[in-house]
Amino acid sequence: MKQFLITVAGVLVGFLLIILIPMFLLVMVGISAATSGASKPHPAKGKSQVLQIDLRQPMSDQPRQGFFGEVPSLIGLVEKLTDAENDDRVKGLFIRANPMGMGPVQAEQLRLAIQNFKNAGKFVTVHAQGFEGTSITSYLSVSAADEIWLQGTSSFVATGLSSETAFLGGVFEKIKAKPEFEQFYEYKNSANTFTEQTFTEAHRRATMSWISDIFDTAMEQIASDRGLAKAELRAITDQAPFSAEKAVQFGLADKLGYAIEAKEAALSRAGDGIIVEITDYTPNKSSASSSTLIALVEGEGAISTGVGSDSPFAGDEGIYSDQMAEAIIAATRNKKVKAILLRVDSPGGSAIASDQIWNAIERAKAKDIKVIVSMGQLAASGGYYISAGADAIVAYPTTITGSIGVLGGKIVLDDTFDSVGYNVEQLKVGGEFAGAYTSSQSFTESQRAAFRASMAKVYEDFTGKVADGRKMPIEQVLEIAKGRVWTGNQALENGLVDELGGYRAAIAKTKELLGLGPDDKVRIQRFPKPKTQLEQFYEMFGLSTEATKTLAKLQFLINSEQVKTLIKIQEMSESRPAELEANLPEIQ
Numbered sequence: 198m199k200q201f202l203i204t205v206a207g208v209l210v211g212f213l214l215i216i217l218i219p220m221f222l223l224v225m226v227g228i229s230a231a232t233s234g235a236s237k238p239h240p241a242k243g244k245s246q247v248l249q250i251d252l253r254q255p256m257s258d259q260p261r262q263g264f265f266g267e268v269p270s271l272i273g274l275v276e277k278l279t280d281a282e283n284d285d286r287v288k289g290l291f292i293r294a295n296p297m298g299m300g301p302v303q304a305e306q307l308r309l310a311i312q313n314f315k316n317a318g319k320f321v322t323v324h325a326q327g328f329e330g331t332s333i334t335s336y337l338s339v340s341a342a343d344e345i346w347l348q349g350t351s352s353f354v355a356t357g358l359s360s361e362t363a364f365l366g367g368v369f370e371k372i373k374a375k376p377e378f379e380q381f382y383e384y385k386n387s388a389n390t391f392t393e394q395t396f397t398e399a400h401r402r403a404t405m406s407w408i409s410d411i412f413d414t415a416m417e418q419i420a421s422d423r424g425l426a427k428a429e430l431r432a433i434t435d436q437a438p439f440s441a442e443k444a445v446q447f448g449l450a451d452k453l454g455y456a457i458e459a460k461e462a463a464l465s466r467a468g469d470g471i472i473v474e475i476t477d478y479t480p481n482k483s484s485a486s487s488s489t490l491i492a493l494v495e496g497e498g499a500i501s502t503g504v505g506s507d508s509p510f511a512g513d514e515g516i517y518s519d520q521m522a523e524a525i526i527a528a529t530r531n532k533k534v535k536a537i538l539l540r541v542d543s544p545g546g547s548a549i550a551s552d553q554i555w556n557a558i559e560r561a562k563a564k565d566i567k568v569i570v571s572m573g574q575l576a577a578s579g580g581y582y583i584s585a586g587a588d589a590i591v592a593y594p595t596t597i598t599g600s601i602g603v604l605g606g607k608i609v610l611d612d613t614f615d616s617v618g619y620n621v622e623q624l625k626v627g628g629e630f631a632g633a634y635t636s637s638q639s640f641t642e643s644q645r646a647a648f649r650a651s652m653a654k655v656y657e658d659f660t661g662k663v664a665d666g667r668k669m670p671i672e673q674v675l676e677i678a679k680g681r682v683w684t685g686n687q688a689l690e691n692g693l694v695d696e697l698g699g700y701r702a703a704i705a706k707t708k709e710l711l712g713l714g715p716d717d718k719v720r721i722q723r724f725p726k727p728k729t730q731l732e733q734f735y736e737m738f739g740l741s742t743e744a745t746k747t748l749a750k751l752q753f754l755i756n757s758e759q760v761k762t763l764i765k766i767q768e769m770s771e772s773r774p775a776e777l778e779a780n781l782p783e784i785q
């Protein structure tokens with residue numbers, strides 16, 4: 198009886214939670230919507246404004262709606278700062294620097310935004326509680342500022358770049374697992390994580406090439422910003438770590454002090470204005486509008502088939518081919534759209550999904566709509582596949598792109614299972630290839646030959662599309678393909694991109710292809726239209742199973758490298774088609 202009452206009580210509590218949680222979230226959505234709308238605090242009339250940005254907070258590449266507002270993003274920040282350049286109320290910018298490091302493209306784009314902001318006649322003041330990480334990118338992001346303050350007790354540690362690659366070949370050998378992969382070709386090194394115990398010569402050569410190029414780019418840009426010769430800067434940073442006082446002596450910082458002192462100095466420079474968080478800044482919108490409409494389609498993350506979830510709780514970030522293709526096609530159906538600007542930040546993914554998006558771009562071009570790609574930190578493998586047919590491609594000097602290749606395979610666990618007494622036996626009907634993707638036994642000779650032939654066809658198709666899209670001889674494409682990763686600088690030399698520059702440079706290129714002048718106004722509209730918080734809420738708790746899926750996913754918000762590796766092993770041991778993905782290590 199006691200157990201029965203406990204069970205009943207548990208059911209009642211669960212039932213109440215099912216009712217109360219949506220009610221609570223609905224109230225919070227209402228509060229959030231209200232605070233972000235009419236009741237949002239506005240600066241006092243006539244007061245000078247100093248915008249504030251905190252780079253210590255994580256940032257996505259592209260704007261997306263979180264449950265309680267827009268998630269901070271690189272492109273969203275650029276858009277707001279662009280508006281602020283022509284806002285007489287805004288006198289300057291105060292930045293809290295990231296002390297540890299960030300993606301090279303984020304650093305480059307922030308530097309460009311600072312330069313543009315200064316060119317509009319406004320000042321930029323930065324405060325850093327040291328540059329404590331070894332990555333030079335944290336300093337690169339703010340090196341163009343008018344004034345850099347360092348907390349006196351901090352250190353300058355930023356000295357270079359490094360990356361680490363995990364190799365599981367030795368682990369698999371010990372547990373008697375057999376990775377069986379096919380890759381086209383030697384530079385398509387994602388599978389090396391599973392098959393090797395150390396770098397192959399091609400893997401090492403390619404990795405050192407792009408890391409070195411990114412480092413050289415960062416040093417050139419910093420040297421230019423700080424009025425130093427590149428060799429002089431290199432001699433200084435090679436001495437890191439050193440004190441904040443030394444950083445001032447070396448010319449890498451301008452003043453010592455605490456954040457409050459730097460902020461007070463910025464406010465004084467603005468004429469005793471007020472600090473406005475960049476997320477709270479509301480620009481003065483011009484009443485003038487343009488008849489030239491550019492559709493902005495954005496994609497960030499791995500490329501998959503199907504449709505992802507719009508829920509802010511889903512953890513479902515990525516590029517889904519149905520969604521992106523439909524966004525592109527929807528833009529082509531709008532008679533006012535003259536061009537499509539595609540922002541790509543992706544390591545690639547499914548070959549089939551990438552091909553679907555490529556086809557949507559071809560359909561847009563067939564309707565005389567210009568397609569311009571703005572590459573983010575990554576536009577590699579499948580990310581390059583979907584970009585290759587564009588009328589123009591704009592990349593940052595440090596964008597990771599190319600990786601024109603394909604790989605696929607499985608991890609055979611039969612001997613691993615035997616060692617613990619676990620037995621898996623397969624029964625099959627049909628052709629010889631049936632059951633080829635099982636992890637319980639190796640490919641047969643004919644299965645492996647067929648599998649390799651199917652991937653060879655993907656590679657042939659990929660390289661052919663690059664040759665057609667870039668108007669290059671196929672022999673030239675085959676020479677720079679082979680799965681090799683290039684930086685934006687290297688990609689420009691190889692003909693894989695058209696220009697170097699950031700988001701605004703891509704907009705300028707779009708205007709050029711439309712026959713417009715640099716000062717001509719355009720309207721940029723996102724496709725699809727971002728959903729409001731209320732719309733997201735109703736979708737989550739509507740008459741569907743999405744609510745259950747969304748809440749269930751809350752249990753899996755674990756981001757440790759160990760868990761990621763285990764998940765990757767599990768994925769690689771399952772049935773999988775050819776992959777167009779560049780599995781790149783983080784740069785630190």
